[in-house]
Amino acid sequence: ANTTGANTQNKESQEAVQAINHNGKVLVVYFSGTGNTKRVATDIAKATNADVLELQPVQPYSKEDLDYHNKESRVMKEMDNKALRDIPLVKDQPDNWSQYDTVFVGYPIWRHNAAWPIDNFIKHNDFTGKTVIPFATSVDSGIGESGKLLQQMAGTGNWHTGHRFASGASASEVQEWVKSLGF
Numbered sequence: 001a002n003t004t005g006a007n008t009q010n011k012e013s014q015e016a017v018q019a020i021n022h023n024g025k026v027l028v029v030y031f032s033g034t035g036n037t038k039r040v041a042t043d044i045a046k047a048t049n050a051d052v053l054e055l056q057p058v059q060p061y062s063k064e065d066l067d068y069h070n071k072e073s074r075v076m077k078e079m080d081n082k083a084l085r086d087i088p089l090v091k092d093q094p095d096n097w098s099q100y101d102t103v104f105v106g107y108p109i110w111r112h113n114a115a116w117p118i119d120n121f122i123k124h125n126d127f128t129g130k131t132v133i134p135f136a137t138s139v140d141s142g143i144g145e146s147g148k149l150l151q152q153m154a155g156t157g158n159w160h161t162g163h164r165f166a167s168g169a170s171a172s173e174v175q176e177w178v179k180s181l182g183f
């Protein structure tokens with residue numbers, strides 16, 4: 001590593017890289033109900049040489065559970081009742097957490113916000129000193145306030161605005177975005 005680089009860089013270019021430590025280890029953490037976010041997460045991990053943790057609810061969501069056209073489906077009941085949105089995860093604390101400098105956090109957009117199965121990951125980890133980059137997939141909604149709300153939930157970490165991909169985003173779109181972050 002070039003230890004004198006930080007001193008010779010001007011302020012502007014330091015801001016341009018937004019404190020991503022590209023020498024550090026990268027982790028991609030995501031929840032995916034139907035596989036779209038999983039695909040994007042996998043493409044990000046390939047492009048950044050990252051480790052991956054898929055967040056899996058102890059009680060997985062079936063296709064019927066995710067039917068948002070049915071008011072009686074699991075996801076719609078959870079949508080209507082905050083008390084049901086505490087979703088235990090098989091594993092919500094990544095191994096060797098302290099070794100990661102950059103963490104990508106991925107989720108589907110559920111009614112204009114981050115899908116709540118990631119909340120226990122956000123609440124149960126300390127993001128101090130880490131660069132956190134949210135990403136989402138959705139049919140047509142933007143990433144909106146979802147990243148900001150997760151940042152508030154976390155209370156720590158250096159959070160980026162993040163990026164929303166269409167449900168069927170191509171690998172090359174993902175690669176371009178990752179490149180734009182300087183990887």
Ligand SMILES: Cc1cc2nc3c(=O)[nH]c(=O)nc-3n(C[C@H](O)[C@H](O)[C@H](O)COP(=O)(O)O)c2cc1C
Pocket residue numbers: 031032033034035036037038066067068075076107108109110111112113137138139140141142166167
């Ligand atoms: C409960 C629920 C709510 C959703 N709400 C939105 C929404 O508000 N806006 C949108 O564009 N897509 C919405 N979608 C579609 C998903 O964001 C989209 O299909 C996403 O790519 C799913 O990612 P996944 O395959 O990783 O689960 C919703 C899907 C579900 C299941």
